[in-house]
Amino acid sequence: MTKKNPSGAKKEPPTTVKGMQDVIGEEYYAYSGFFEKASEVAMYYGFRPIETPILEKEELFTSGVGLDTDIVEKEMYTLKTKGGDHLVMRPEGTAPIMRAYLEHGMQSWSQPVMLYYKGPFFRHENPQKGRSREFQSFGLEILGTQKSIADATIIHTTMIILKEAGLQNLVLNINSVGDKECRPKYVRELVSYYKKHISELCVDCKRRIKENPLRLLDCKNPKCQDIKAGAPSSVTHLCDECRSHFKEVLEYLEALNIPYRINNNLVRGLDYYSRTVFEITEETVETVEEEISEEKKKEGKEEPKEIVATSLALGGGGRYDYLARNLGSKKDIPGIGVGLGVERIFMTQGYKRQDPRIIKHPKVYFIQLGTHAKMRSLNIIEILRNARVPLMQSLAKDSLGSQLASAEKLKIPYAMIFGEKESIDDTVIIRDMNTRSQDTVKIVDLPKFLKTIK
């Protein structure tokens, strides 16, 4: 790997940054296929596209997402410009969209405003399964209404997008974290409950009591499970408005035939959430091979264990009725949204690749032979472009044999051969790579002819 340039100094070619990767070939098509299909679904449900910049001002997230959240505290890519501005690479999609809503006066549009977005997001953390520093996300937002039908629309559209991607055993975990009326009371009660048991808690939970009490509820430490089971649940503490909002959302879900699981331990990491919060996971049944002792094997008692495994959240979201005010809006702008992790969707068992419409696999391999023909090659390719025929070629190669070999290796069904003779006659040879039969076609007739083989 170590190369020395003539001056003798060591020089390594640059590589990608930790936790970021190049997307090449088939993988690229998988991404664009997914985004294309998801966008289409979103459009059918009334969402319109928006693209916000990757760089935003730091305060958008410190005041929007919350200073004490992990995302802001330790996972943001921050940078200082030459002019002294503090910018960050967007770690999530909702705050930028609220920013855009306020900045462009979308209050004056007909409400609610329904938007979808897609693209890369950045979090500076140690990479691991389903978690890259740069990741691709697709999101939906409905701003300007607090009606429960909006919550249901977001969830429903999300489920359709995931089903279109082939996923089947989806589980919707849903909860309500209340609003500014009932949440503080609930949190107080939760804290006082946990304080009574403080000596039995794990280190993390002791810290959580002070810093982020709602997080106590998703502690996975076995030590804390009993205490957690006895903890007061947020749903029973909801005020009347929140309770009926939650109830309506659930009724819509039932009407839409979306199975859900109320999960009182579901809380989410961002400060701006209120009322509805949800996460979607894929549930898979796995057979676990356990080490079976010899005697048990003989007795035949031991059967393979089936465990229900839940994947990482493929997406999650919730209502953010206070986000706008946190950002300095004089008026409340209620909203609800979801973000989907594309890489996580790709990792699921059910996922089926979606091909983008724009690029089909080329059916034609262009082969040229001889100086004059090579010179005219790019013009012939332009004719194909006008006829919307994608192709592969290797203009850099000279011999007919090696060009045919490339076409063969790439499994392209037709070769188009253009040599000196054809150049003079204004024709090309179309060779069927499977049957090896050839047709001579006049260049003027090419577009028409190519339609017959598409």
Added chain:
RNA sequence: GUGACCAUGGUGUAAUGGUUAACACGGAGGUUUGUGGAACCUUCGAUCUGGGUUCAAUUCCCAGUGGUCACCCCA
């Protein structure tokens, strides 16, 4: 941020405290600028970086970097 495991050509693998690091695939070229999938030949190309132990390190040790996974947290 913490911890575990890992690191050999472009890819996948092999080997070793001691001469020239092996094999397959791949790339380029040729036998063969007018008809391919084969064969043969030539060629390209690696021990992540830095330090230490040693007569000798790709091999052992330490650190760094990167990968994978887990925790924290999250999409």
